[in-house]
Amino acid sequence: MSFGGATSAMIASIKNNKRPRKSAIEKLKKHGYYDNDNPDQLSFNKTATEEQLEKIRQEAKKENRRKLLTYLIPIGFISIAALIAIGFVKF
Numbered sequence: 001m002s003f004g005g006a007t008s009a010m011i012a013s014i015k016n017n018k019r020p021r022k023s024a025i026e027k028l029k030k031h032g033y034y035d036n037d038n039p040d041q042l043s044f045n046k047t048a049t050e051e052q053l054e055k056i057r058q059e060a061k062k063e064n065r066r067k068l069l070t071y072l073i074p075i076g077f078i079s080i081a082a083l084i085a086i087g088f089v090k091f
Contacts (some may be wrong), residue, residue, distance in 0.1 A: 032045075048056075
C-alpha cells in the first residue's frame with residue numbers, strides 16, 4: 001500500500017512538535033527585559049515621549065486607512081461589474 005506524502009508529512013509534523021519550547025520569561029531574561037530583583041515587573045530601557053507616541057499612532061492610522069482603501073476600491077469595482085454583468089445575462 002502506498003501512503004503518499006501525507007503520512008510522511010504527518011510524521012515530520014509530529015517530530016517537529018516534540019522540540020523543546022522556550023517560555024516567554026526565558027526570552028525576556030535573555031534580552032534583559034526581565035527584572036531579577038522584582039520578578040513581577042518587566043523593565044524596558046527604551047522610552048518614548050507622548051509626542052512620539054502620538055506621531056506613531058497617527059502614522060499607523062494613516063497607513064491602515066490607505067491599505068483599507070487599496071483593498072475596498074478594487075472589490076467595489078469588481079462587485080459593480082459583476083452586478084452589471086448579471087443584469088445583462090438575466091435579461
